[in-house]
Amino acid sequence: MKVHRIGGIVVAFALAMPVAAPAADFQDVLDTPAMASPLAAKGLINGLALAGQRIVAVGQRGHIAYSDDQGKSWRQARVAVSSDLVAVSFPTPQRGWAVGHDGVVLASSDAGATWSKQLDGRNVGAMMVEYYKAQSGAESAKWVTEAERFAAQGAENPFLDVWFADDKTGFVVGAFNLILRTTDGGKRWEPWLDRTDNPQALHLYGIRAAGGDVFVTGEQGLVMRLDSAAGRFVAIPTPYKGSYFGVTGTRDAVIVYGLRGNAFRSTDGGANWHKIETGLQEGLTSGVAVGQRDVFLASQAGRLLVSHDDGEHFAPVKLERATPASAIVPLGADAIVVAGARGVRVQPLR
Known part of the structure; x- marks a missing residue:
């Protein structure tokens, strides 16, 4: 099984063809620095x-x-690998992390000018096997088996999102319930496969803080909230059973969004959800909060929506041109940065 992000949408499909032996001059992307371009x-x-x-x-x-x-x-x-990268998080102006295909986790301590590798898919599985073998309890054998499955697959499984609360504590999430946490800036990573209410091992697409909590979103309507006291992510029912590609929100509201323009809002930590009328049929691929109450959503087709009331109501943003969007970030109050298949552009808002 391979998982890819296409136009901001993550899709998974099986490979039926056998994998050929590597050529003599094969260079692993995990050992090959990104080419200057x-x-x-x-x-x-x-x-x-x-x-x-x-x-x-x-x-x-x-x-x-x-x-x-x-x-x-x-x-x-300057980047130590040439794997495809899909997400990035900067909790401080200097310290940042990026993740992507081949199970790669990169770190930067100079505001993104240079990046070193902290982890990759060739050693994630072995690290998880070692961790779960050291655990006790009735289910430890189950998680050793799951970790061994990851180890046997090597660098096949990608990380799909990363979020750091500060320069020490953060999470990376990915395919088949792949989730790790660090509390020392990535020097050590702790598997959290056993700390999610995700018995089907559904893909985890997004992780963010919103509405005063930390949420993970995934396929088949999966939404989980971090229970800090219990040290695990607890599943929260939502009205939609399609994939949620991400989560955003303000201080008082959390918004999950995904396939076919579907988005839902909660103001009580996920206990109740209300459908947001987006007016869109394509997938919503990115969301970001700006200031105290403004929220932006971007679609796979490149359309932008804005809310000025904590995400309760959204209206379309007038665009000079719409291009496929996979990520957005605010640029002050007057513009928003939009990225996708055609690179990066700045969209004026006024």
């Missing part, structure tokens, strides 16, 4: 984040680009 910010970009005032964009072939002049010009970062 003047088009790094103009190709497929899957993830965006702000490192202070700097815009950081991550995408295909390990390309990471950054801009210090509000998107007018871009520089390419």
Whole structure:
């Protein structure tokens, strides 16, 4: 099984063909630094984040680009791998993490100018096997078996999102309930496969803080909220059973969004959900809160929606042109950065 992000939508499909033996001159993308390219910010970009005032964009072939002049010009970062990257998080202006295919986790301590590898799919499985073998309890054998399955698959499974609360504590999530936590800035990662209410091992597509809690979203209507006291993610029922690609929200509201323009809002930590009338039929691929009450949603087709009332109501943003969108970040109050298959552009809002 392979999982890919296409135009901001994550899809999974089985491979029926046998895998050929690697050629003699094969170079593993996990050992090959990203190639320098003047088009790094103009190709497929899957993830965006702000490192202070700097815009950081991550995408295909390990390309990471950054801009210090509000998107007018871009520089390419030095990256230790050439795996496709799908998400990035900067909890502070200097410290950031990026994740992607081949189970790769990258870290930067210089605002995204250079990136080193903290983890990849060749060692994630072995790390999880070691961790669960050291655990006690009736279900420890079950999780050892699950970890061994990941180990046997090697670098096949991607991480699909990353979120850090600060420069020490963060999560990475991915395919088949793949979830790890660190509390020391990525020096050590702890598997949390056994700490999710996800018995079907559904893919985990998004993780963010919203409405005062931390939420994970996934396929088949999966939404989980972090129960800090219990140290696990607890499943929360929602009215929709299709995939949720992400989560965003303000201080008082959480919004989950996904396939076919579906989005739902809760103001009580997920106990009750209300459908948001988006007026869209295509997938919603990204969302971001701006200021105290504004929320933006972006669609696979590149359309933007804005709410000025904590996500209760949304209206379309007038665009000069709509291009496929996989990620958005605010650029002050007057513009928003949009990334996708055609690179990065800045969309004025006023």
